[in-house]
Amino acid sequence: MPDQDIQQQIAALSKELNDYNYQYYVLAESHISDYAYDHKMKELEALERAYPNFSDPNSPTQKVGGAVTSKFQTVTHKWPMMSLGNTYNAEELSEFDERVRKAVGDQVAYVCELKFDGLSLSITYENGKLLRAVTRGDGNQGDDVTENVKTIRSIPLALNQADYPELFEIRGEVFMHKPAFERLNSARAEANEKVYANPRNFAAGTLKLQDSAEVAKRPLDCFLYFLYTENRNKLFHTHWESIQDLKKWGFQTCEHTQLCTSLQEVLDFVNFWDKQRHFLSYDIDGIVIKVNDYAQQEELGFTAKNPRWAISYKFNAEQVETTLNSVSYQVGRTGAVTPVANLSPVQLAGTTVKRASLHNANEILRLQLHEGDSVYVEKGGEIIPKIIGANATVRKADARPISYPTACPECQTPLVRQEGEAVHYCPNEDGCPPQIIGKMQHFIGRKMMDIEGLGDETIEAFYKAGILHRITDIYQLSNHQQExxxxxxxxxxxxxxxxxxxxxxxxxxxxxxxxxxGIRHVGDTIAKKLAQHFKHIDQLAAASIEEIAAVQDIGIRIAESVRNYFQESFHQQEIQLLKDAGLQFQVVEKEVVLASESFAGKTFLISGTFANYSREELAAFIESHGGKMLSSISAKLNFLVAGDKMGPAKLAKAEKLNIPIINEEQLLAMRAE
Incomplete structure (x- = not known):
């Protein structure tokens, strides 16, 4: 057979199989038997083996896997994969609705989606072809699992012909259907292999296997539900519109997603699926509610951790009763002593629970816990086990109340409790082993110094071997190679x-x-704000509590913690040693070449949507001419750049403060003034 005919046959078979996948996963239609599908797949595989020069990396045969990954590469998300705030009842959902309407007005619609209990994923497509798939990770960066994701039949390697962006990201959830999970777990049990606790763990473990051929043997599935791309507003005005087009492009979306035009419709959707979720073939643990209009989403914006335009309604957690055997106490890196309940093992929401956090001494008193109590346990958000009460009717008459210790369980130092705080602390931070180990483990962590080749277990082993005693010892390890x-x-x-x-x-x-x-109360975001404000560690160390508290989003509590840290001679010595080791203790300013200084000394805030430019483009324009962007309306604001669908609350506040309100044309004209 001529090469041209072979190439055409391979292309025809590939298209036919891709069409069958689209019909099955996206349209929920089956136009061919499994036997006939498998026969055509084997025919295509045989042709590609015989004529490898005609094989396509996006061929349906690539779903069988074969690539082996020794280590998953870390990839930074272009758009962070933020978590959602949670609600648990109609009152909290109503408060969310009120906040939204106060910011953007009463013309609000919501898209309600099932909250799948799976593994979040971000997939990038370029020119209609799957380029990269990355796990959520910590929200800012995740693991590249592209080869494994290519084996999932419901995720297209190449898209249908459609008007999609040249480059875009699509977010989704990888999961395993309950019947498939039970079938595979039974096979593992028969083979005397470890069984998984629930479908989510099985799916997560599968996606991180190193051999994609093994991944292909396990029936993972995926729903796609959110689009990110540059200038998305020029493609779609609403989230609902984008979902409809995702289907046309070839993506599997959940058929149960619904557009709601009132809070009551949202509540009806929530109540319906709270009852009907048990009849689905996959697990869900709640409902996700998103503001539909993209312009309103931009207007609402984000907090440091969550989008203000979306929220999760969590269904009531499963609850079980078991025995409280004892309470142990864990000392963290900050010295916080956390009580942990040791329980008789019990099945809860698909996992075996043996321990539950009791948080602090106040919680033990509130629950009125006694030794040997029969306690009620549930999973907060169906993730973290917690005790919600004790069954006092079956308590033994001589049962003794649980009493919180007065001394550190690790080093016997008397515990302290600062005024206004619920947590007890061990103050012996440079002599208490869990604190020393914890601080070093924190220092090397992924979001911190991210030191390759050093892990938590290694740090602990080095400490026990007497090689590491403090953070600064890490930079002396080259002197201990023989040890x-x-x-x-x-x-x-x-x-x-x-x-x-x-x-x-x-x-x-x-x-x-x-x-x-590891300064108490100083997380990733606070550290960035302090670094940008003070520029150098010496300036921060010399700052007063009032000067630190004056930084945006830094309160007195954080300021006191920072000030106390730098006043300790032990910390001063540590910082000096780290300086000597060559670490960076000042902000390296990047040289910015401005197009002009037309907006020098002026502050701007952008709100609404614009006909000719995106908000990002307008912000870049302002900054390139010396202007500064603000995140909220205050007396410090010089100009409000207003577009269509701007929130009424912002407009009213700007008018009250007599802040000049300009449109995009006036902004562009200001450059030449």
């Missing part, structure tokens, strides 16, 4: 990799170093 070689599972290659990772960490920016120090 390291004596440790189990630590050869020359491991040592070389670790030392290279330590050296590379010296290039981490000041904000990362500041976060890594």
């Amino acid at each position: 390291l070689k004596q440790l189990e599972r630590f050869g020359e290659k491991s040592i070389e990799k670790m030392l290279h990772g330590i050296e590379a960490s010296k290039e981490k920016p000041f904000e990362k170093v500041l976060f890594s120090l």
Whole structure:
């Protein structure tokens, strides 16, 4: 047969199989038997083996896998995968609706979606072809699992012909249907292999297998539900519109998604699926409610962790009764002592629960817990086990109340409790082993210094071996190579990799170093704000409580914690040693070449949608001419750049403060004035 005919036959078979996948997964139609489908797949595989020069990387045969990944590469999300705020009742959902309407007016519609209990995923497509798939990770960066995702039949490798963007990201949830999970778990049990607790764990474990051929053997599925791309508003005005087009492009979306035009319709949707969820073939644990209009989403914006235009309604958690055997106490890196309930093992929401957090001494008193109590346990948000009460009717007459310790369970130092706080602390931070180990583990963490070759277990092993005593010792490990070689599972290659990772960490920016120090109440976001404001560690260390508290979003509580940290001589010594090691303790300013200084000294805020430019483009224009962007309306604002569908609350506040309100044409004209 001529090569041209072979190539045409391969192309025809590929198209036919892709069409069958689209019909089955997207349209929920089956136009061919499984036997006939498999026969055509084998025919295509045989042709591609015989004529590899005609094989296509986006062929349906690529779903069988074959790539082996020794390590998953970390990828930074272009658009962070933020978590959602949670509600648990109609009152909280009503409060969310009121906040939305106060900001954008009463013309609001919501899209209600089932909240799948799976693994969140971001997939990038370029020119209609799957380019990359990344797990949620910590929200800012995740693992590249592209080869494994390519094996999931409901995720297209190449899209149908349609008017989609050249480059875009689509968000979704990978999961496993309950019947498939039960079938595979039964097979594992028969083979005396470890069984998984629930479909979510099975799906998550599968997606992180190193051999994609093994992934292909497990029937993962995926629903896609959110689009990100540059200038998205020029393609669609609403989230609902985008969902309809996603189907045309070839993506599987959930058929149960609904557009609601009132809060009552949202509540009806929530109540319906609270009862009907048990009849689905997959697990859901709530409903996601999103503001439909993209312009209103932009107007509402984000908090540091969550979008203000979306919220999750969590169904009531499953509850069980079991025995409280004892209470133990864990000491964290900050010295916080957390009580943990040790329970008789019990099945709860698909997992075996043996322990539950009791949070603090106040919680133990509130629950009035006694030794040997029969307690009620549920999973908060169906994730974290917690005790919600005790069954006092079956309590033994001589049962003793649980009493919180007065001394640290690790180093016996008397505990302290600061005024206004519920948590007890061990103040012996430079002599209490869990605190010392915890601080070093925090320092090397992924969002902190991210030192390759050093993990939590390694830190603990080095501490017990007497090699590490404090954070600064990490930068002296090159002097202990002979001692390291004596440790189990630590050869020359491991040592070389670790030392290279330590050296590379010296290039981490000041904000990362500041976060890594583990100052109480100073998280990632606060560290960035402090670094940007004070520019240098010495200026921050010399600042008063009032000066620190004056930084945006920094309150007195954080300011006091920061000030107390830098006043400790032990911390001053640590910082000096880290300076000597070569770490970055000042902000490296990037040179910015301005197009002009037309807006120098002026502040702007952009609100609404615009005909010719996106909000990002207008912000970039302002900053390129020396202007500064603000995030909210205040007396410090010089100009409000207003577009269509601007929130009435912002408009009213700007008018009350007599802030000039301009449109995009007036903004552009100001450049030449």
